[in-house]
Structure formats: structure tokens, C-alpha cells
Amino acid sequence: MLFAHGFGCDQNMWRYIAPRFEDEFRVVLFDHVGAGNSDPSAYEPQRYSSLSGYAGDVVAICTELELRDVVFVGHSVSAMIGVLAAAAAPELFTKLVLVGPSPRYINDADYVGGFSADDINDLLESLESNYLGWSSAMAPVIMGRADRPELGEELTESFCRTDPSIARQFAQVTFLSDNREDLTAVATPTLILQCANDAIAPVSVGEFVRDRMPNASMVLLNATGHCPNLSAPEETAAAIEQFVRKLAPALR
Amino acid sequence: MTSSGSEALDAFYEALLDDDARQLYDRAPCGYLSTAPAGTIIKVNQTFLTLTGYDREQLIGQLRFAQLLSAGGRIYYETHYAPMLSMHGEAHEIALDIICADGSRLPVLVNSVLERDVDGAPMVVRTAVFDARMRREYERELLRAKQRAEESEARATALARTLQQTLIPPTPPAIPNLDVAAAYRPAGDGSEVGGDFYDVFQIGAGDWVVAIGDVCGKGVHAAVVTALVRHTLRAATVQHAEPSKALWTLNEVLRQHDTGRLCSVALLRLRQADGEWTGVVSCAGHPLPLLRQPSGTVRTVGKPGALLGVIDAPHLHDAQISLPPGDTLLLYTDGITEGRSGKDFYGEARLVAAAACSFDSAEALTSAILSEVLEFQAGTPRDDIAVVAIRVPV
Incomplete structure (x- = not known):
């Protein structure tokens, strides 16, 4: 199982979920380039100017680690990154779990993504004012922990801290992308986990994704907000287990 | 207890009579609200209501805190703030905009703590909201100033690069029947204009001039003098066949120009007659050119x-050089020999050794020297580097 975190955070997003699958699966966690403890020097603005750059990384991870029969679990923008990866290399993936997916955040004619283009500018401003406290001297301290990959308390210091210029471009790529057309091409069995009150990916968007993908079902969680993996790990993990487990519960 | 201590305590108790817990909460100098783990507002103080213009009934049990935020703030809340709160149990100094009852935006700074029950399940989130209008305006000014500074820095760098382009020929130098190459690298990261220059130009049939030089100093003022030097040399070499006389003229111009700038030049006049190349060189305060013979022997030429x-x-001399096929002349500026690695200079010995190596073309020689000198200085030259190689084909 390959877990991918969304915009704003890092692999710690999965700390309450991923360990539950270690009995049956090889569990792989990673930080997108620019997030968490990734090497910021690997960030190339050109490569990461669209989600396909990130999808390329997902495929590269599978290839490098020789992963087969991959269950991809992607949160937020990584849901679409997973869809793009599965479109590019369908043979790698057996199942997709999309947590709070949205193929398009901006409203477009009849399509309600939930946001206007101005809202996204508002977000960029919000990012900017929240990074005033970011000092370039601190950056290496926060980011440079690649040598200590264990899940320790100190690692969460980097949680939700991204280099400002990278965060800005990632925000633009995330919220300005339009991947509605990519959904129909992915026939991999897919589970959509949708929160009841998600300000970022409303229920109607989850339903849109379900209806466009040939082989997708949706579970509506009681959890509110955009991060059920943190706010309701029990419910989230149970829904994923239902979908991915092969072993009967009694055998575990 | 001292008498002043007991007086202070009495005063405190007296003040507290009018400042009960209810007032401490409602009239706190910050907005204060409590939300259920799912975000619904369950308690709010008067200061928050006054700041935002909402009635208590509009908020309690009705709205989630995130719903009071601007759209961008809501995304930030969901993607950063809420995850941070649930991971660390607290979040500090988050800049957000609250949309007030009348639709106006209130910039705030927000601190939150997450209270958990004995089993570790989230119980309540307590949030303090500080009016940040003045601070945000100040921060916007800082951001604008920073952007302006970055823009003018970018403009200055672009200007420096453009100016630098005017100090060397726009195209790689070429002389018929000779193999000519040049390499040029301004000091540092290229954001400043250097004082080195070179030029290669024709006077008549089989009659060429190669000039290389270094105007003391850097920046725009040095560049102005460098341009003057280049153009003076072009004019003076038309007038005077002997390089030393052209340099003498340049000296007069510099003295009259009253710039106070000093300048070193190596000036070479190349002539081809009956297929044979000969040269006359004059050096003014400049490193003497090197002559490499086909055997690999390298020696300086000129005085x-x-x-x-x-x-x-100034005392200036002309020196005759014969250039049989296979010979290579190398003109350079002191940015090469004075390239430093710690206390160690690159020096003439290393340059001579580099020139003594065999190479296929003038271009191969100049690039080899440039990369060796750059490597010696770990990629960032402290001074400008200019080098011109002229090779007589066999």
C-alpha cells in the first residue's frame, strides 16, 4: 500500500492509518518533493508545474521499489495524483483509495467545485502572510532531516511547513488544475472516501468523481472537515479495510 | 509579607470584586471561542461578538469556525491549521481573515489549543482571536517593500548583464586563416559589471588588432571607463601602427578624462604577409602574453x-613576434593568475602548465583554462576572467 499526503502537510498525515495495514501489506510512505523531510533541492519548478510531475514521482517510487499490485491511498490533491499515475501506468495499481478527491476546485459553468478564481488568490495571500515568520535560516533545520526517517516526535516539527516558494507553486498547481477529463480513463477499482462537511471537496464533487470513474464506489463518512485521516482515523481505516482486505477478520 | 506586598494583594481583591470570572471571559482583550472537535462553535465571548458584529445566537450551535473565514483562509484552515492542531494539540499565530456580519474582512491572528479527554479523544478546541488590522497592514507594506526590493535587484542585475555584453564583442572573435577563441567570466555571480574586456578587430587586409585589458574597479563607473578604453583603442590603432603609440594615446585620453581610473592593457597587432603571420605586442601594466610552440614550450613575449x-x-615598448604555423599566443587578465583557493594563488606556473598541454583548437585551450581556474576557485571567481587564444594553423 502506497500512501500519499495532500497539499500542506506530509506523510505524518497517515500516522494513525498506515500502521494498521502493516500485517497484510508492505506499507510505503513518502513526502512529496518540497514537503516534510524531502530534499528541497530536488524541486524543479518546471517539472512540478503540473500534477503529472507528481504522478511521475509516484510511478518512479513504484518502479524503484519494485512494487506490484499496489493499493494507492491518496489524500486531497494526491487523490488526483494517483488517478494520473494509474492512467499512466495502469498495470502497477490494483486499487485506488481517494480521500476527499476533487478533479477541479474552481467552479466552471454547471460544475460546482466550491471555489472561484479569486478564492484561490485569497489562499495565496493567506499562505504568504502565514509565511512571514518563515526564516530562510530556519529552513535547513526544519527540512534537513532526511537522515532520520523514523517516525519520531521531532519529525512532526516539519509537519505543515513547506518552503514558501514551493508551497506557493504547489497551491497554484493543486487548485488551478482541471483533471475532470482524466477520470474516465481509469478503470482501476476505486473507493472514494467523502466527508460530510468538507469545505474543500464538497459531497457533490465526490459524487462527480464516482460517476465519472468507470469502477468507483463512494463511502460517505460521518467525519467532518477535509482530513478524516487525522480527525476520524477509526472510521477512515475501517472503510479502507473493508475495501482492501483480502483476509477475513477472524484470520487476522 | 511586606506591607507593600499586602497592599498590592488588597488592591487586587478589591479590583476582583468588579472583575469576576464571567467578566474575565467576556471582556477579555481578545476574542475567545470554544468549538466542538468537529468545529461547531459552542461558546463565544463578548469581545469576539463585538469584533465581528455577530449575535451569539447566530454562532452558537449554528456555525463552524471555518465557516467564518474567507475562502482562502478556509482552505488554509483545512489543509494546515486543523491538521497541525490535531497533530500537535496547538497552533499559534495563524494569520486568517474573518468575514464579519456586515461582510467586511477582519484580519486576525489566531491561537488554538485542543483539549483531550482522559482517553485522548478530542473534547474541545479553545481559540483566542486577536485583532490584527494594524499589524496586517504593516506586514503588507513589508511584503510590498520586499517585492519592490526584489524587482529592483532583478533590474540591476539585468542592467549589469546588458552593460557587460557591451564590453566584449557580440560574436566570438574570428580572423581568417587563424584559429581564435576567447573566454570571459565576470566575477562572482554575474550581478555586477566587471572591469575586464577584450576586443578583436580588423584594420585592413591581413592587419588585425587583439586587445585585452583590465580597468581597475567594478560597477557602472568602471564600465563607463572600459567602454571609453575600448573605443579609444579602436580609434588609436587606426592612427598608429605601433601598439605602444596607441597605448600612449589611450594614456592621454585617460589622463584627460580625469576619471582617476587605472587601466592595464596588452595590445597585439597581427599582420599576415606572404602567408606568414607576425605580431607586435605592447604591454601596459598587464601580464605578458604567453607563446606556446608546437614542442609544448611556453614562454612570455613582450616587455x-x-x-x-x-x-x-609612461614607459612602453613594442616587441616583435614571429608566429610560425603551430604557434599559439595566449593573452589573459590577472583574474586567472590571481584566482585564489584559500591562501594559494592559481599563479603563472599553473597557467603555463595548462598551456603546455596539447589541445586540438584555440577553443579547447581557452575552455580548459577557464574551467581549471573556476574549479580552483570552487566555481565562484573573485575577479573577472578574460582569456584570448590565437593559434596559427599548421
Whole structure:
């Protein structure tokens, strides 16, 4: 199982979920380039100017680690990154779990993504004012922990801290992308986990994704907000287990 | 207890009579609200209501805190703030905009703590909201100033690069029947204009001039003098066949120009007659050119002369050079030999050794020297580097 975190955070997003699958699966966690403890020097603005750059990384991870029969679990923008990866290399993936997916955040004619283009500018401003406290001297301290990959308390210091210029471009790529057309091409069995009150990916968007993908079902969680993996790990993990487990519960 | 201590305590108790817990909460100098783990507002103080213009009934049990935020703030809340709160149990100094009852935006700074029950399940989130209008306006000004500074820095760098382009020929130098190459690298990261220059130009049939030089100093003022030097040399070499006389003229111009700038130049006049190349070189305060013979022997040519711009009558000499096929002349600036690695200079010995190696073309020689000198200085030259190689084909 390959877990991918969304915009704003890092692999710690999965700390309450991923360990539950270690009995049956090889569990792989990673930080997108620019997030968490990734090497910021690997960030190339050109490569990461669209989600396909990130999808390329997902495929590269599978290839490098020789992963087969991959269950991809992607949160937020990584849901679409997973869809793009599965479109590019369908043979790698057996199942997709999309947590709070949205193929398009901006409203477009009849399509309600939930946001206007101005809202996204508002977000960029919000990012900017929240990074005033970011000092370039601190950056290496926060980011440079690649040598200590264990899940320790100190690692969460980097949680939700991204280099400002990278965060800005990632925000633009995330919220300005339009991947509605990519959904129909992915026939991999897919589970959509949708929160009841998600300000970022409303229920109607989850339903849109379900209806466009040939082989997708949706579970509506009681959890509110955009991060059920943190706010309701029990419910989230149970829904994923239902979908991915092969072993009967009694055998575990 | 001292008497002043007991007086202070009495005063405190007296004040507290009018400042009960209810007032401490409602009239706190910050907005204060409590939300259920799912975000619904369950308690709010008067200061928050006054700040935002909402009635208590509009908020309690009705709205989630995130719903009071601007759209961008809501995304930030969901993607950063809420995850941070649930991971660390607290979040500090988050800048958000609250949309007030009348639709106006209130910039705030927000601190939150997450209270958990004995089993670790989230119970309540307590949030303090500080009016940040003044601070945010100040921060916007800072951001604008920073952006302006970045823009003018980018403009200055672009200007420096453009100016730098005017100090060397726009195209790689070429002389018929000779193999000519040049390499040029301004000091540092290229954001400043250097003082080195070179030029290769024709006077007549089989009659060419190669000039290389270094105007003391850097920046725009040095670049102005460098342009003057280049154009003066072009004019003076038309008038005077002997390089030393052209340099003498340049010295007069520099002295009259009153710039106070000093300048070193190596000036080479190349002539081809009956298929044979010969040269005359004059050096003014400049490193003597190197001559490499096909055997690999490298020696200096010319005689040292005085730096230009210092005195009215500098001692300058002309030296004749014969250039049989296979010979290579190398003209360079002191940015090469004075390239430093710690206390160690690159020096003439290393340059001579580099020139002694065999190479296929003038271009191969100049690039080899440039990369060796750059490597010696770990990629960032402290001084400008200019080098011109002229090879007589076999």
C-alpha cells in the first residue's frame, strides 16, 4: 500500500492509518518533493508545474521499489495524483483509495467545485502572510532531516511547513488544475472516501468523481472537515479495510 | 509579607470584586471561542461578538469556525491549521481573515489549543482571536517593500548583464586563416559589471588588432571607463601602427578624462604577409602574453610597460613576434593568475602548465583554462576572467 499526503502537510498525515495495514501489506510512505523531510533541492519548478510531475514521482517510487499490485491511498490533491499515475501506468495499481478527491476546485459553468478564481488568490495571500515568520535560516533545520526517517516526535516539527516558494507553486498547481477529463480513463477499482462537511471537496464533487470513474464506489463518512485521516482515523481505516482486505477478520 | 506586598494583594481583591470570572471571559482583550472537535462553535465571548458584529445566537450551535473565514483562509484552515492542531494539540499565530456580519474582512491572528479527554479523544478546541488590522497592514507594506526590493535587484542585475555584453564583442572573435577563441567570466555571480574586456578587430587586409585589458574597479563607473578604453583603442590603432603609440594615446585620453581610473592593457597587432603571420605586442601594466610552440614550450613575449592613467609619460615598448604555423599566443587578465583557493594563488606556473598541454583548437585551450581556474576557485571567481587564444594553423 502506497500512501500519499495532500497539499500542506506530509506523510505524518497517515500516522494513525498506515500502521494498521502493516500485517497484510508492505506499507510505503513518502513526502512529496518540497514537503516534510524531502530534499528541497530536488524541486524543479518546471517539472512540478503540473500534477503529472507528481504522478511521475509516484510511478518512479513504484518502479524503484519494485512494487506490484499496489493499493494507492491518496489524500486531497494526491487523490488526483494517483488517478494520473494509474492512467499512466495502469498495470502497477490494483486499487485506488481517494480521500476527499476533487478533479477541479474552481467552479466552471454547471460544475460546482466550491471555489472561484479569486478564492484561490485569497489562499495565496493567506499562505504568504502565514509565511512571514518563515526564516530562510530556519529552513535547513526544519527540512534537513532526511537522515532520520523514523517516525519520531521531532519529525512532526516539519509537519505543515513547506518552503514558501514551493508551497506557493504547489497551491497554484493543486487548485488551478482541471483533471475532470482524466477520470474516465481509469478503470482501476476505486473507493472514494467523502466527508460530510468538507469545505474543500464538497459531497457533490465526490459524487462527480464516482460517476465519472468507470469502477468507483463512494463511502460517505460521518467525519467532518477535509482530513478524516487525522480527525476520524477509526472510521477512515475501517472503510479502507473493508475495501482492501483480502483476509477475513477472524484470520487476522 | 511586606506591607507593600499586602497592599498590592488588597488592591487586587478589591479590583476582583468588579472583575469576576464571567467578566474575565467576556471582556477579555481578545476574542475567545470554544468549538466542538468537529468545529461547531459552542461558546463565544463578548469581545469576539463585538469584533465581528455577530449575535451569539447566530454562532452558537449554528456555525463552524471555518465557516467564518474567507475562502482562502478556509482552505488554509483545512489543509494546515486543523491538521497541525490535531497533530500537535496547538497552533499559534495563524494569520486568517474573518468575514464579519456586515461582510467586511477582519484580519486576525489566531491561537488554538485542543483539549483531550482522559482517553485522548478530542473534547474541545479553545481559540483566542486577536485583532490584527494594524499589524496586517504593516506586514503588507513589508511584503510590498520586499517585492519592490526584489524587482529592483532583478533590474540591476539585468542592467549589469546588458552593460557587460557591451564590453566584449557580440560574436566570438574570428580572423581568417587563424584559429581564435576567447573566454570571459565576470566575477562572482554575474550581478555586477566587471572591469575586464577584450576586443578583436580588423584594420585592413591581413592587419588585425587583439586587445585585452583590465580597468581597475567594478560597477557602472568602471564600465563607463572600459567602454571609453575600448573605443579609444579602436580609434588609436587606426592612427598608429605601433601598439605602444596607441597605448600612449589611450594614456592621454585617460589622463584627460580625469576619471582617476587605472587601466592595464596588452595590445597585439597581427599582420599576415606572404602567408606568414607576425605580431607586435605592447604591454601596459598587464601580464605578458604567453607563446606556446608546437614542442609544448611556453614562454612570455613582450616587455613590461607602465600602467595607464597614472603618469603623463609612461614607459612602453613594442616587441616583435614571429608566429610560425603551430604557434599559439595566449593573452589573459590577472583574474586567472590571481584566482585564489584559500591562501594559494592559481599563479603563472599553473597557467603555463595548462598551456603546455596539447589541445586540438584555440577553443579547447581557452575552455580548459577557464574551467581549471573556476574549479580552483570552487566555481565562484573573485575577479573577472578574460582569456584570448590565437593559434596559427599548421
